Amino acid sequence: MENQRSVVGDGARVVARALVYVVVGGGALIVVATVGSVLGPMLALDLATPAMAAWWTVFTAVAVQGIPFLLLGTVVSAAIGAFVPERVFRRVLPKNPALAVPVAGAAGVVLPGCECASVPVADSLMRRGVAPAAALAFLLSAPAINPVVLVATSIAFPGDPAMVGARLVASLATAVAMGWLWVRFGKEEWLPSARRGGGAGSAGG
Structure with missing residues (x-):
């Protein structure tokens, strides 16, 4: 109770x-x-x-x-x-931070906004126990592969859908690569103390 x-x-x-x-x-x-x-x-x-x-x-x-x-x-x-209970993230995201990074990066496609929207969301994810590496991948991918950006890219390059796919793949790959770099080299002391409790074992080094 x-x-x-x-x-x-x-x-x-x-x-x-x-x-x-x-x-x-x-x-x-x-x-x-x-x-x-x-x-x-x-x-x-x-x-x-x-x-x-x-x-x-x-x-x-x-x-x-x-x-x-x-x-x-x-x-x-x-x-x-x-x-959203913490158990939801434990079920959706793999326990291994290296595997959680691409999943979180791909989730950036669902948030229609820019980095102004993704920053507080990434902060909330870490507070709910999501590994910092996965939250970083989401933070970087959401402004680059969300629906608004992809539609704007298709309008800027009419008749050239390959540009949309190239932006999606390149941006997601960059976000995932940065997340994996955090898994390997990131340190907990780089994070504010209030966020160090989430995502245990997600930082390398």
């Missing part, structure tokens, strides 16, 4: 924290969009420099594009922490 109450309490805290992040992040997105649309042109005119106008345009574009994916990653991360 105590364990059940503890699990429920932890899940409630994770969900509450996620809601706070969503509210704060949404407010920040609205502020950035408002400032960018209203004050951006005024500042560009006042400073009357093409470099400043270009900087403001790029800054606003990056912020507006990145914040939604960061919110998505936070929501997914919170959902993993609150609703």
Whole structure:
């Protein structure tokens, strides 16, 4: 009974924290969009420099594009922490970290987002006991092989599906290779102390 109450309490805290992040992040997105649309042109005119106008345009574009994916990653991360038991990962991922790396890397294809979304998700995976090497493979593969990127690649290279396949294979291979390098050479002391408990035996050296 105590364990059940503890699990429920932890899940409630994770969900509450996620809601706070969503509210704060949404407010920040609205502020950035408002400032960018209203004050951006005024500042560009006042400073009357093409470099400043270009900087403001790029800054606003990056912020507006990145914040939604960061919110998505936070929501997914919170959902993993609150609703997905650790035993699920033990069943899905092989116990051997070297085998878990390609499985986790291939899982990156299901998260529609950029690195802003994959970072909090990878962090949550490590907190749930996933080997750091596997989480690293997911972190690197998700921004490169997710559906949005693959569709964008097919649009950029119409009539050349080989480019989509080449990007998928090359990106996944790179992510898996980096995960295997972590298995061989990674050290636990390189990780923050809060994450060292997950994925025992995943670090080499």
